[in-house]
Amino acid sequence: MCYIKAEDIFPKEIMDLIWEYVEGKNIYIPKKEGNRKKWAETTNTRKEIKIRNEAIYEEYNNGIDKESLAKKYFLSRKSIDRIILQEKRK
Incomplete structure (x- = not known):
């Protein structure tokens, strides 16, 4: 700035x-x-997070446990739970 x-x-x-x-x-x-612009409106961040979340959900459905996903994606277990729940609702 x-x-x-x-x-x-x-x-x-x-x-x-x-x-x-x-x-x-x-x-x-x-x-x-x-x-005002929405968060990440001028970057690819929203798209990248969407792709990441879909990958997390796919890996979870293929048998990868939540702890391993949290470590792999550098997220908390709670974030992984939230992402899986959101993707499941789609």
């Missing part, structure tokens, strides 16, 4: 208002509600 100096983008009148509330502090200005 890069920072932009507020003084470089806001007019003096707005800077005077900002200084009344948060002088010398970092603030975060979120995107407008309509401009």
Whole structure:
């Protein structure tokens, strides 16, 4: 994340208002509600997790125990249980 100096983008009148509330502090200005993206919308992460979860479920159905799956995929046993339950419901 890069920072932009507020003084470089806001007019003096707005800077005077900002200084009344948060002088010398970092603030975060979120995107407008309509401009927000869903988690992993711009990457392949959702697809990769879907493929991983399907593989976990297939391996479980082929007899691999949950502890081995947890170690193989570096997940907790609880996460493996959750993934198997979700995949079973599909």
